[in-house]
Amino acid sequence: MLAIFTYIFAHYFIKLIYKYCFTFKFLYYIKKSKSNLLKKIFIKIYYQIQQVLEFHKIKTIQVISQFFQANSCFKVFLFLYSSQQYGFRQNISIILSFIFLLIIVIIMINTFRGQFKKIKIDQLKNSQLETLILFKKIMFLFILIAIQAQPIVQCILLSFILCIYVGFLLANYKLDFDLLLKILLEIPVILFILINLFFCDDFEIFITPSKQIILGFFQICLLMLSLFAPIIKFTLKFYQNFSIYRKLREKKQITKTAKIFEILKW
Structure with missing residues (x-):
């Protein structure tokens, strides 16, 4: 609110x-x-x-979008899905929930349309990326809540959304180290979700319990692999900041040494 x-x-x-x-x-x-x-x-x-x-x-849409976190969307979706009572207060709550979701949709549409003409292309792409991430979270929550009875459909849709996200990154951003880290974060998650299909009731009969255990360990390895992306990014950023700090310190040391020689010469 x-x-x-x-x-x-x-x-x-x-x-x-x-x-x-x-x-x-x-x-x-x-x-x-x-x-x-x-x-x-x-x-x-x-x-x-x-x-x-x-x-x-x-700030425009980028700042306002940050208010609409996935936690709020989760509560709204959960309320709408589990709402079974009818009354005046309940109807008002449902209307407010739909208004909340409508505002999110309007914000995301306006961001992708690029309605702010003066905004730079890089800023617009960053804003679109944040909006796409928000949309991905919302769709994840919606699928996890609304399609609980159909795990196969859940796994396929979740992996499909992540594939669209990766495709958007490859199509709209220059292939650099940061983009590779983002892809490294998403691809293991896609494989993790697809492997969950083997644990569904319809496919469970095709693999033995021992193979399920092996698949479970493989899923753990995939999740550990996805964690390497933020660790690598943090390490690289720390190294860059440390290099800048060391150069500045060396420059200050050279300046102090030069001043000392000037004083001695004087």
Whole structure:
């Protein structure tokens, strides 16, 4: 609810105040006013509104999207799936839940359409990537909650969503080390989900319990492999920061040494 209020407040209410209150006629009366207190209050309000509008222009959908975390979506999906009572309060809760989901859909659509013309291409791609990750989490939650009785369909759909995500990364981003790390994080998860098919009732008869144990250990290895991606990324970032720090320290040491020689020469 906080995210909904923030989005509506920043997008509509502030703009209405700025458009209809801060007119030339209103500014003229403020200027002619002899009250310094009134002028200070007006200037304070004006700058605050300017900051909110600037926040809305710069951060836009990327910041608002961060309010809609997957935890909230999980609660909404779980409520809608398990809702079996009927009444006035229940109907209001269902309507608010659908409004919540609708706002998320609108935000994701606007991000992929690139409605903000002044935004840079790199910023737009990063915003689209965050929106796609949010969409992936939402679809995961929806499939895990709504299709519990059909594990085969669950596994296929979950792996299909991850394949779409990997395909989007390969199609829209330059192949570099960071992209390889992201793919390294996703491919073991895809294989892990597909291997779960062998543990479903329809396929369980084709493998022995000993082979199921081997598959279980293989799944553990896949998950451990997916953990290497963030570890490698953290190690590389730490090494880069340490290299920058060492160069700066050497530069300062050279500067101090030069100053000492200048003093001695003097």
